[in-house]
Amino acid sequence: MNLWTQADSNKQRSLFLIFGFVVFVLAIGWFIAYYYNSPGIFIIAAVIAIVQSLVGYYSGDKIVLLTSGAQEIKKSDNPMLWNVVENLAITAGLPMPKVYIIPDNAPNAFATGRDPKHASVAVTTGLLERLNKSELQGVIAHEMSHVGNRDILVMTVVAVLVSVIALVSDIFIRAQWFGFGRNRDENNGGGGLMAIFGLIAIILAPFVGMLVQLAISRKREFLADADGALLTRYPDGLADALEKISSYKAPMRRVSSATSHLFISSPMGAADKDSTESSGLAKLFSTHPPIKERINILRGMKV
Numbered sequence: 001m002n003l004w005t006q007a008d009s010n011k012q013r014s015l016f017l018i019f020g021f022v023v024f025v026l027a028i029g030w031f032i033a034y035y036y037n038s039p040g041i042f043i044i045a046a047v048i049a050i051v052q053s054l055v056g057y058y059s060g061d062k063i064v065l066l067t068s069g070a071q072e073i074k075k076s077d078n079p080m081l082w083n084v085v086e087n088l089a090i091t092a093g094l095p096m097p098k099v100y101i102i103p104d105n106a107p108n109a110f111a112t113g114r115d116p117k118h119a120s121v122a123v124t125t126g127l128l129e130r131l132n133k134s135e136l137q138g139v140i141a142h143e144m145s146h147v148g149n150r151d152i153l154v155m156t157v158v159a160v161l162v163s164v165i166a167l168v169s170d171i172f173i174r175a176q177w178f179g180f181g182r183n184r185d186e187n188n189g190g191g192g193l194m195a196i197f198g199l200i201a202i203i204l205a206p207f208v209g210m211l212v213q214l215a216i217s218r219k220r221e222f223l224a225d226a227d228g229a230l231l232t233r234y235p236d237g238l239a240d241a242l243e244k245i246s247s248y249k250a251p252m253r254r255v256s257s258a259t260s261h262l263f264i265s266s267p268m269g270a271a272d273k274d275s276t277e278s279s280g281l282a283k284l285f286s287t288h289p290p291i292k293e294r295i296n297i298l299r300g301m302k303v
Helices: 003-036 040-058 060-068 079-092 125-130 133-148 151-177 189-232 235-247 270-275 291-299
Strands: 098-102 109-113 119-124
Touching (some): 003 040, 003 151, 040 151, 060 109, 060 151, 079 133, 079 189, 109 151, 119 133, 133 151, 133 189, 133 235, 189 235, 189 291, 235 291
Parallel strands (some): 098 119
């Protein structure tokens, strides 16, 4: 799959995810409205689905940057970082993205935005402190590849929508814990069965969100590694950067499971980073492919 095919695929996938999210929230809203015997709840669910879809598309990047504590910089704030981003944007034929720095010792980076014209690249202070210029170029090239193939739209929309799904599920589960909403006739067998199925669906909703993350996370990291290496013509730069990033075991200070798939490496800390190197369920449910595997592929590249 080439860059343009991947970009077109990601556009279609983004629309599919937004449509699927709207349908999913409407289904949950209908169930809750039925369970509480309150049709107004379905209307609220419809408003939430539409508004959050628009927010995810137009402002999802701002939400992600805000929650990560990223601070936008100018060229004078960090000329070296700015020049690396600018030069790689020119090489890739992409508009200059906004540049952000996250005050965090954990070395990491991500890109976000809805398209190349509205893209942002964020790196942590820990990344800037630990990487040399060629390694930094490898990381930025990786992130610019996400921008070029439109991964950023898919990943940003998923980050926002997964958070909303988890929130809706949590609200309903807490309502059941405190005994609200038992207005339906409990002797109604069909209604009781529907309530059971609905409860199961809502409890599993966060896991559905996690599966969506996994579906879009792994393959695009390998592709961004390859495209980034081709952009710099120096695969070892990114390979060396990944080795340094993976050696840092502490989690980022402001980390969320909803946004972890955005980063070049898992921001969750040692437990999650170690799971990417293992096999079985831990490896299956990791949002990132094994770093050792990524490094080996990069070391074997001939550019």
